[in-house]
Structures are given as structure tokens and as C-alpha cells.
Amino acid sequence: MAGYGLLRAMRRTGTTTPVTIITRDDGAAYLRSDLAPGLAGRRDARDLRLATAAQMAYRLEAEILTQQLVLGIDPELKRLRLNGSEIAYDRLVLATGGEPRRPVWLKGSATDQLLTISSLAEYSYFNTMIAGRQRVGVLGGTLAGCELAGNLRAAGLQVTLFEPASQLLQGLLPTLCAQFAERALVAGGVRILCEEGLQRVDQGVDALELLTLAGARCLCDVVVAALGSTPRTELARAAGLEIAHGIRVDERLASSDSAIFAIGECAEFEGRTIDLPEDIDQAAKVLASVLGGQPGRMAWRPTLRRARLAGCPVLICEPPNVAGEWHERATRLGLTAQFHDRAGDLRGFALMGSTSGDSERLLRRMAH
Ligand SMILES: Cc1cc2nc3c(=O)[nH]c(=O)nc-3n(C[C@H](O)[C@H](O)[C@H](O)COP(=O)(O)OP(=O)(O)OC[C@H]3O[C@@H](n4cnc5c(N)ncnc54)[C@H](O)[C@@H]3O)c2cc1C
Incomplete structure (x- = not known):
């Protein structure tokens, strides 16, 4: 989202500066916000694709290298290290996004089978895993977890939401709002277990066997973790850039190395990561201007997050x-x-x- 957003914003300024986008996935453009509703409508991952990498490269006049993992940055020589090759840069923009949090505390023989749905590829994999099955466990009463649970229920699946805290949306919204969300989900048919974190996930004969902290047992075919994400900063950290929670950037989106910028969920500006679509959009315009030698200044504005919880x-x-x-x-x-x-x-x-x-x-x- 941030990489393509920046490229679009740059081309809108009329610049013909050569740009290379390097991504470890297939480079398809899609909206994260389409994933949860897509599950409700049982849509195929291909239908959520807005454009392929080749279409994006053509439209935005850029080189797009797909299925290429960047392994390291040499800030002195201004080079990127890929598997078997190197690429030189004048200016580098990191838009590496966030890594879904995994429940590292979870025990059992099937912890490696926990899924996350934070990209189109993971969406597609989830669809494969749930085909012909019914029972889904969602771990985490975050906004994304609640939305996911409501949408999976709307797709006709049996959904149980596990939240170790005493209410949903803990830390985000106050009690009555959380109760309102819970009522909407329960009315939509989601089973909610608050104060019921999971302690074990084991492989049973033909299902996953879940054990909650309170000792209750439950069978699920698939378990999805929705515990939020953390900025992906390992490349920046290894290159010696300043990191707080995300890669620290100033109001021009520049990191502690003046030739390296960061944008999107991996970037932190004034103590907050740039992870909401409207903020990413603003940051893209600012950075396009800065890279074009014009003034640009990021500033936080109040931004809305929209969600739908079982129709609410x-x-x-x-x-x-x-x-x-x-x-x-x-x-x-x-x-x-x-x-x-x-x-x-x-x-x-x-x-x-x-x-x-x-x-x-x-x-x-x-x-x-
Ligand atoms: C609190 C919160 C609320 C949110 N609310 C909303 C919402 O209301 N609506 C909504 O639409 N979205 C929402 N989101 C999701 C938000 O849109 C995402 O933060 C956004 O998609 C992030 O975009 P990005 O470009 O930074 O990262 P991503 O889209 O994850 O892109 C990162 C890219 O970097 C690539 N990459 C990473 N490391 C490497 C490497 N070493 N080598 C090569 N490629 C690499 C990946 O393959 C990927 O293509 C929310 C997120 C958060 C955290």
C-alpha cells in the first residue's frame, strides 16, 4: 500500500525519475480493507486483486521486481543485497510494512498451524485451509479480530473468538462500546469467550484441540491469530538506522540516514506508526514532494478507522x-x-x- 501509494504520488507530480520496487511477494495491488469483507462473501483471492505487478509497472512506469527478498542494506556503498545479486540506489525508501504478532506463549503440537490473514497470499491460503470445513477459532478481540470473526460467521462458518482480557477491544475502546460490539457479534452468531485466552493448541485425530486458560476444551478446524502487528524493522536495524518502535523518521519522512526514507507501517513519526490508509496517503504525497526536491511536511491529522462488526x-x-x-x-x-x-x-x-x-x-x- 505504501510503496505503490508513493509511486502513484510521484508520477502525479510529473516526475520521470526511474523507480525500482522490490517486493518479496507477487506485487499484486490490493486493499487490505477488502480482505475481511472478502471472507464474508467467500471471494476468491484473484477477485480482490486490483492489478498485477506487470500492470502496475506499465501504468506507473516503474521496474517491479517480484518474489525478491531484500537481505541487507549497505548504507555506505548505497547498495541493496538480494539473493545472488546487488542493486545500487541513490535514494532508498523502506516500505516493509508490519509483521503479524504470533502468540509465542502458546504451547502444543500444532502452534505452527496458526494462521494470520494480513496479506492477499495469506487470505488465499486461509481459503484453501477452510475449504470443506466449518469450525474456526479467532485468537484476539482486537478490532481486526472482531471484524474477522463477524465476516467468517457471515460466510456461514462456526466461529469462536478467544480474548484473554475481560472485554473485547481492550485498550482501544471503553466498556460500553466493547459491550456493544460483543452484543452485535453474538447476535450475528459468533461465540465469544472473554477472559479465555488459549494455552494449548494440539493436533487431534481430525481437528485442532484447543485448551483455554480456564481449562475449557474446544475443537476447531482452523485457528487464526488476530493480535495486531509490529513494524518490520530488521533491515533498517541491521543497517544502523535509528529505531524506536518503528523506523524513526522526521517530518520529511527521512530516517537517520539522509539517503534513506521510510513510509507506511514500518515507519514511526512522532511516536506513532504510519499505518492507517489516510495517513499513508498523506505520507506518500509528502515524500513524493520531498523526493522531487520540493518542500513537504508530515503532520498528524485526526483519522477515521472504519469497520463493520457483524453488520454493525x-x-x-x-x-x-x-x-x-x-x-x-x-x-x-x-x-x-x-x-x-x-x-x-x-x-x-x-x-x-x-x-x-x-x-x-x-x-x-x-x-x-
Ligand atoms: C492499528 C491498525 C489499524 C488499521 N486499520 C485499517 C483500516 O481501517 N483500513 C485498512 O484498509 N487498513 C487498516 N490497517 C492496515 C493498514 O492498511 C496497513 O497498515 C497497511 O496495509 C500497511 O501498508 P504498508 O505498505 O506499510 O505494508 P504492507 O502492505 O504490509 O507492505 C509491505 C511490503 O513489503 C514487502 N517486504 C517486506 N520486507 C521485505 C523484504 N525484506 N524484501 C522485499 N520485500 C519486503 C512485503 O512483501 C510487502 O509487499 C490497519 C493497520 C493497523 C496496524
């Missing part, structure tokens, strides 16, 4: 990491939660149910 629309403008309090209020059709900081300023909000008309008004209030 959810809009979240996540507050920054500041002290403050949530205030929740039931509305005729749903629930509104507003986060105010200590000075009483609105810094974030969540709208659950059909309250989306309020989002523009709340965003305007936050801008002032």
Missing part, C-alpha cells in the same frame, strides 16, 4: 496517547463515546451503530 458499522478516531477520559452515551440507534483530555478538549471518539453522520461534526470540533 463502527467509526473510530483513535485518541493520541495522552491522559484523559472516555465519556459514553447511548443514542437512539447506537452508542457515542468521546475522549477528552485533562484540559477538556475532544481528542478522539467512537461511533457504534448508525451514527456516522456525527463524525464530520466531531472531526471539525477536534480541528478547532
